[in-house]
Amino acid sequence: MSNIINKIFVSPKLMLGYFGVMIFMAGEGLELNWLPEYLQHNGMTEQQTGLIYTVYGLMVAISSWFSGVLAEIYGVRRVMFIGLILFYIGSFFFLVFGMPSHNLYWIIPTYAIRGLAYPLFAYGFLVWVAYEAPAEKLGSAVGIFWFMYSGGVAVIGTKYSDIMLNYYHIEHIHVLWTALIFVTLGAVIALALSKDGANSSTKSEKASFSYLLNGLTILVKKPKVTMGGIVRMINTSAAYGFPVFIPALLIAKHYDSSVWLSVVFWLWMVNVAFNLIWGVIGDKLGWRNVVMWFGCVGCAITTFLFYYAIEMQASVLTLTLIASVYGCFLAAFVPLSAIMPMLAPKDKGAAMSILNFGAGMSYFFGYFIVTLFISSVGSAGVIYIYTGLYLIAAFLMIFVNVKQQQNDSIEHEVEMAVKEAL
Incomplete structure (x- = not known):
């Protein structure tokens, strides 16, 4: 056990x-x-x-x-x-x-x-x-x-x-x-x-005020940490912004009022499952590769497709499938939580603070984009902004490289499991 x-x-x-x-x-x-x-x-x-x-x-x-x-x-x-x-x-x-x-x-x-x-x-x-x-x-x-x-x-x-x-x-x-x-x-x-x-005194020898400032100065000392924080902020911003205007758009396109709740349920159900799966895949394929290609580029494509599927009045099944794939790619940002502490191994807490701040700002940022631009550029413009942000995140990930320790080969793991069983 x-x-x-x-x-x-x-x-x-x-x-x-x-x-x-x-x-x-x-x-x-x-x-x-x-x-x-x-x-x-x-x-x-x-x-x-x-x-x-x-x-x-x-x-x-x-x-x-x-x-x-x-x-x-x-x-x-x-x-x-x-x-x-x-x-x-x-x-x-x-x-x-x-x-x-x-x-x-x-x-x-x-x-x-x-x-x-x-x-x-x-x-x-x-x-x-x-x-x-x-x-x-x-x-x-x-x-x-x-x-x-x-x-x-x-x-x-x-x-x-x-x-x-x-x-x-x-x-x-x-x-x-x-x-x-x-x-x-x-x-x-x-x-x-x-x-x-839970370590009760991880860094107790550090002066509280100076280390608190380190949570800010690390943005200058470690530019890659800053980039990672920006990528995390972009990560779920569209997902948080969708509920502000997508339900009204669906009704305007003559969908039933219950469609949004059904679609968003499957989006998050798939996301929950793939939060676990992408972590494992990232350990094998590389954390940055998963975040950049599947997370950033994948979300850019599916965000764009989701909106135009609504515009073309696609079937509810089609909308659900696209939203589910978006939820899958949304989870591909998970390895970012592994990348950030490795970018600052001596200040993992400060690096994780920037990651967590990005996660918190994602909620505010997603809502703020809709509030600021929906009246001037409409739903399509907001979608273009979200899509562009995901592509910017993909560009930033080019520079957020980290030396990743690899697991043992699958053959070796199977061999060790057989030995343990015997």
């Missing part, structure tokens, strides 16, 4: 952490697909809802950057625990004062606190993965992380909400209260059951 765990999850400690993150993110993602509609149904405008999520996205980006640096200074477990406490605080005030009042001045700050919470917990754990996993298995290790992360947010949390709201008809606010159960259980699994796993 120990050999199986080590082969799949690198170590038993990381295995518990992975499952803890998945359950935590299931609680974090409960309201992902229904909160904006709920707020608008209760008197808020689209602009007000957009403002809420813009501020939320900024908080996610800020917290994402701090997660890696703080993990280096204070240790992974402390940072993850702080994320848990912030989630409790934000949830309490959001659910007690924000949602019941439908008051923008209560909702924005309280929901923003929730935005600070999950990056500290999830991305803090990603720093732990960067230190714990052997270099030759790092691509697979980060692939498992994104598989668990996305599975929690896009699958478990979303499906749980759907069942509670539409089958058991539980009130929305009560469903959100149950998120505390998920995050508590996830924290217990990730922190309490693996208490000796």
Whole structure:
């Protein structure tokens, strides 16, 4: 059993952490697909809802950057625990004062606190993965992380909400209260059951302020790290921007209003599966090759095709297939999480902070592009911008090269497995 765990999850400690993150993110993602509609149904405008999520996205980006640096200074477990406490605080005030009042001045700050919470917990754990996993298995290790992360947010949390709201008809606010159960259980699994796993003082000898500044100065000292952060920001920007204008475009092209939810479900289902697969493929084919050709170029092509399939009023099956392929290529950015710490082996936390900041900014950036350009260039123009950004990311990846340690050959691995069995 120990050999199986080590082969799949690198170590038993990381295995518990992975499952803890998945359950935590299931609680974090409960309201992902229904909160904006709920707020608008209760008197808020689209602009007000957009403002809420813009501020939320900024908080996610800020917290994402701090997660890696703080993990280096204070240790992974402390940072993850702080994320848990912030989630409790934000949830309490959001659910007690924000949602019941439908008051923008209560909702924005309280929901923003929730935005600070999950990056500290999830991305803090990603720093732990960067230190714990052997270099030759790092691509697979980060692939498992994104598989668990996305599975929690896009699958478990979303499906749980759907069942509670539409089958058991539980009130929305009560469903959100149950998120505390998920995050508590996830924290217990990730922190309490693996208490000796997450290094409690990774870089305790470093001065806090100077190392915090290192999270910024590394952008100048390591230009490749900067490029990697930009690529990560581009990664999911289109995926986050699509829900802002694609549903309306589908209705304008005479598709049923339920088509978008069906299409986006399969997009993320395929993405979740390939988050794991591309990590393994990256260890074999090369991390940069996978990100550049499959991630950047693949997403550029499928983003373009997806839009014009809608314009040509293709069948729902065709739209679903193209969106699923886009979800597959979207996951091909996973090896970037293995590349970044290798670009700065002595400052992995700072490098991961830039990666995490890019991940957080991706949410804000994707929404901001639509808000800024949709009225002037229309849906087609926004698609061209997203497509162009993916091609820019492919160009940047030419320079983000890193010496990658290779796994043993397949023949050698089979030979060793036979010897272990005998």
